Amino acid sequence: MIELENVAMSYGGGELLSDISLRLAPGSFHFLTGPSGAGKTTFLKLCYGALLPSAGQVQLFGTDLRQMGRDDIALARRKIGVVHQDVQFLDHLSVAENVALPLAVSGRDTLDQEVNLRELLGWVGLKARADALPPQLSGGERQRAALARAVIMSPEVILADEPTGNIDWEMSQRLLQLLVELNRMGKTIMVATHDLNLIRAAKGQVQARVLRISNRRLHLAGADL
Amino acid sequence: MKRPDLAQLTRFFTGDPQADRMVPPTGYTARLTLFSAAAMAFLAVFALALALATGRMAVRWGDELARTATLRISAPTDQIAAQTAAALRVLSQTPGVATARALGPDEQRALLAPWFGPDLPLEALPIPQLIEIVETRAGFDAQGLRLRLSAEVPGAVLDDHSRWRKPLVHAANSLRLLGGVAIVLIFGTMAAMITLAANAALAANAQVIAVLRLVGARDGYIAQAFVRRFTLRAISGAFVGSVLGGLAVALLPAAQDEGGFLTGLGFQGLGWLWLLVIPPLAGAVAFGATQFAARTTLKELP
Ligand SMILES: Nc1ncnc2c1ncn2[C@@H]1O[C@H](COP(=O)(O)OP(=O)(O)O)[C@@H](O)[C@H]1O
Numbered sequence: 001m002i003e004l005e006n007v008a009m010s011y012g013g014g015e016l017l018s019d020i021s022l023r024l025a026p027g028s029f030h031f032l033t034g035p036s037g038a039g040k041t042t043f044l045k046l047c048y049g050a051l052l053p054s055a056g057q058v059q060l061f062g063t064d065l066r067q068m069g070r071d072d073i074a075l076a077r078r079k080i081g082v083v084h085q086d087v088q089f090l091d092h093l094s095v096a097e098n099v100a101l102p103l104a105v106s107g108r109d110t111l112d113q114e115v116n117l118r119e120l121l122g123w124v125g126l127k128a129r130a131d132a133l134p135p136q137l138s139g140g141e142r143q144r145a146a147l148a149r150a151v152i153m154s155p156e157v158i159l160a161d162e163p164t165g166n167i168d169w170e171m172s173q174r175l176l177q178l179l180v181e182l183n184r185m186g187k188t189i190m191v192a193t194h195d196l197n198l199i200r201a202a203k204g205q206v207q208a209r210v211l212r213i214s215n216r217r218l219h220l221a222g223a224d225l
Numbered sequence: 226m227k228r229p230d231l232a233q234l235t236r237f238f239t240g241d242p243q244a245d246r247m248v249p250p251t252g253y254t255a256r257l258t259l260f261s262a263a264a265m266a267f268l269a270v271f272a273l274a275l276a277l278a279t280g281r282m283a284v285r286w287g288d289e290l291a292r293t294a295t296l297r298i299s300a301p302t303d304q305i306a307a308q309t310a311a312a313l314r315v316l317s318q319t320p321g322v323a324t325a326r327a328l329g330p331d332e333q334r335a336l337l338a339p340w341f342g343p344d345l346p347l348e349a350l351p352i353p354q355l356i357e358i359v360e361t362r363a364g365f366d367a368q369g370l371r372l373r374l375s376a377e378v379p380g381a382v383l384d385d386h387s388r389w390r391k392p393l394v395h396a397a398n399s400l401r402l403l404g405g406v407a408i409v410l411i412f413g414t415m416a417a418m419i420t421l422a423a424n425a426a427l428a429a430n431a432q433v434i435a436v437l438r439l440v441g442a443r444d445g446y447i448a449q450a451f452v453r454r455f456t457l458r459a460i461s462g463a464f465v466g467s468v469l470g471g472l473a474v475a476l477l478p479a480a481q482d483e484g485g486f487l488t489g490l491g492f493q494g495l496g497w498l499w500l501l502v503i504p505p506l507a508g509a510v511a512f513g514a515t516q517f518a519a520r521t522t523l524k525e526l527p
């Protein structure tokens with residue numbers, strides 16, 4: 001579904017990422033780790049077509065990213081749920097409407113999905129906050145709302161960038177729990193995080209592979225975390 | 226470009242209430258756009274009135290006056306009759322002359338009455354004889370006719386009215402052109418204003434646009450939320466402006482013979498229908514300007 005082949009990326013200066021090849025197998029669970037500034041966010045952006053690689057090939061669902069127009073990328077994003085590092089919402093719409101946003105922009109009738117939406121909000125524990133505005137949410141609530149928004153289209157892949165970035169340990173656990181549940185439902189998951197404790201906590205619950213970016217390259221980390 | 230069908234057009238105006246809510250309403254740019262569209266439409270009404278009135282004038286002067294000419298025969302009294310007969314003969318042989326008729330004494334007296342009073346003893350004065358010429362559509366060759374007349378009728382002077390008709394027609398055409406240029410400039414300015422307003426709205430909503438893009442909205446969907454708003458604002462603003470402009474033109478003094486040139490400004494009959502063109506035209510301008518601004522902005526985003 002997402003495939004990188006000898007990908008290199010630079011923002012104009014030296015190369016930030018070099019010679020990266022990866023094929024996301026359906027149903028897999030990956031952690032992506034590395035020190036801050038290593039290029040985790042950059043890597044994820046390559047995976048959902050927000051950036052073009054400076055060398056090599058990225059394929060989204062079998063199509064070369066370079067061959068895809070802006071509309072093709074928009075359509076591909078409906079099949080990739082993304083939880084961004086800096087979660088942003090439409091601050092003038094309610095949490096429920098924000099979560100349903102991907103349905104609205106893809107022209108699906110949100111009324112049809114009403115039940116689905118309530119269920120989803122219940123699942124992330126935001127039922128009581130459905131009518132709140134995003135600026136009124138706490139950090140953990142924002143992250144969960146973002147996750148709900150990322151999965152409402154039932155995407156095949158979910159990419160989460162530091163989803164536990166600035167929330168407490170207990171909330172991180174809960175979020176991880178949600179991601180693990182999604183993986184059990186067959187979704188492909190990739191979580192970028194610099195929090196090794198989170199990765200350790202996941203070990204017991206899910207068969208996760210850990211990728212590490214160091215020296216511009218992607219390494220498969222051993223079990224020695 | 227693909228041709229929008231009726232259903233598409235209807236959808237554009239009825240709108241997608243969901244899509245409309247994506248972009249928060251902006252009272253400030255909305256009011257500015259409404260005001261600019263109204264002001265520009267108001268001005269467009271006058272430019273249009275000017276263009277139409279001068280167009281009518283040019284046609285009237287060009288058409289009616291071009292059809293007639295006058296031949297004046299000044300000669301000693303005893304030769305007038307002979308020269309008049311000779312002139313009529315020449316005219317009857319000239320291609321392009323439909324009719325030529327010597328004015329009778331009563332008619333000549335009527336023409337002179339405004340200056341000399343009705344009791345003019347015409348017979349006692351050396352008054353030139355006037356011959357009224359009506360041209361065919363093709364018209365005659367005034368230069369050739371003058372040459373022939375100078376040989377056969379020495380006392381004849383041909384006045385084909387072109388001396389004073391031409392500059393008037395020229396002036397009317399220039400004014401009409403000016404009206405046209407003004408209309409183009411007005412709508413160009415409207416396009417510039419709406420582009421600026423749309424860019425301001427796009428910049429103010431950068432986060433909204435980024436979020437929509439990230440959750441899989443196509444450029445067309447995002448653009449439409451802006452395009453629809455600005456188009457509807459321009460149409461409603463221009464509607465108010467054209468109604469006010471139309472009222473103002475209607476309240477101008479009516480055309481009078483004495484005022485002629487100045488008081489003819491306005492719309493006549495079906496000419497009023499031109500006012501209906503202004504709001505849709507403003508809408509089309511706003512549509513184009515916003516579409517362009519939105520597409521340009523969106524192209525820069527990931
Ligand atoms: N748009 C950009 N333009 C230039 N440099 C960038 C841009 N985005 C990120 N970088 C740089 O690339 C490096 C990696 O950033 P990032 O991918 O965000 O790392 P991480 O997510 O691992 O912390 C950083 O040094 C950052 O300054």
Ligand SMILES: [Mg+2]
Pocket residue numbers: 040041042085161162
């Ligand atoms: Mg990052």
